[in-house]
Amino acid sequence: MKTLAKLLQVLVTVAVSLVLCTGASSDLWSRDALPEYVIKAGYLYHFGQLTEWPQQTEATEFTLCYYGSELAGKALAGLVHKKINGQPINVRYIDDAASAKACRMLFIAETDDLRSKSILRESARLPVLTVTDSPALADQGAVIFLRPEGQKLVFEIDNELAKQAQLTISSRLLRLGK
């Protein structure tokens, strides 16, 4: 398991380097899906940094859950060595609404199936920062919606939903949202 993570990490690093060597963020999206998810993973990481969760005493790690595209999982694995608010990131795949309460952040990648909707609905009542990149879920209770705009990846933040979920999103992040 560890070696796999290590391998993935190396892969991601190589991928990132490749992207950077081409020198542009322009045609990231069309070429390969993995670099796109690497970018998204970076975004998720920063979302985590710029959000405050209500006090959770027993939590010793930052659980980052995802559902949908396996590519997202591969990209997110690159975050495992990092920390958010001093807690190591733990990436976890979930496929039912009940598992959502263990998550701090939930990323629903490229899917809008029924299960994703029920997970999202369940998470809306919990202090979970929900992020999605599927347009169909944008208005289905996801706090942050990632979408490409021109050559860039932008995001929309629904701060009302965040407040309902007892999440405090940094003004710096809110200002960047579209």
Place this chain on the structure above:
Amino acid sequence: MAVGWFSDLKIQKKLVLINIVTILFAIMPVVVAMFSYEYFAVRQAVLQEFRVQADIVSDNAAAAMAFNDADTAYEALSTLRAASDMQRATIFLPEGSVLASYGRDNMAANLLPFSALEKRAELLTWDRFQLQVPVFLKDNFVGALVIEAHLSTFYQRIQWYALAIVLAAAASFSLSLWAAIVLKRSITLPLERLMASVNQVTIKQDYSLRPDVNSRDEIGDLSRAFGNMMENLQERDDRLQDLAFYDEVTGLPNRNFFKERIQQVVGSALRYKRRSALMFIDLDDFKQVNDSLGHHVGDDLLHVVGLRLRTLLRNSDLVFRIGGDEFAVIVEHVEDDHVPTMLADKIIQAVSKPCQLRGQTVKVGASIGISFCPDHARDSSGFLKAADTAMYAAKSNVKNTYRVYSDNMEE
């Protein structure tokens, strides 16, 4: 060399020069210290301002950098517009690409990072300051900000400060110089007065002049010492005058005095057409007294003769001892020829009266020759010669008599 040049200066200039040098030595370190302190303090303050601005911008731009948001990053950079010295700023992403760039006055060329992006670095030249600040979002390195600022505000501030210091230094310099010049007068003025009175003494040859300096300092002492010295000089001069013009035995004016006086008498006799008479008196038998009774008695006799002559004469008449036993009398303003002849008679009577000297009765006689000016001569030597001739005529005739010069006395 320099000291020689300095010692040739007048004291007034020396004092001023010393004051200038002293004041400069006193002011220069203060000026240098104040300026250096201000220079570094202001520079530190200005640089600190730049650092704070860079930190604010990087803080504002951190999130935008994390999300690769060029527009928001540029907005953050644009806040630098308020700081007039900020010239350029560029935000780099961790891998080195430019996210946003700002330039005052449409100068938008990107700055280059001058160190590893993760490192904070500063570059200070004489006119600009570059600062590279790594930017972190919650301890996560998200890129770097490089700014370039001009130091014009700094130089402006320093300029004003330098101007103020120079003005203050100039003011205190001129004040102390003014005070020094005023105080210096208390030294040089008495010196000048002392010098002036010394010059007066030299010019007028008058040793009775005294310097008018009464201060209690060294110059006062010098002036008093000078006054004392002049007093001594005057005393010595008077003494020399006495020795030169008076006879010690009789206290009468001597031959030197007589020679000067006779010139004046002849001069005024000719100029104002007043007649003057000259009598040569030679004591008869004086040599015998001197030889038999000794010089002391001889001198005493001369003294007595001198006294007797003086009591006979008017104040305006002058009697001289012109030789060993020779006396001369000048009588001015002679209107009547009988006046000098009567006087000659009285002199003969007075001189031939016996006198007691050291227990001895001593008796001498007097032979007198009289001449008149301008009647017998129109110059002093002729005047003298005429009286002398008349005197010898008297002596060769009968002793104890007088003769008035006449042309047939010529030998």
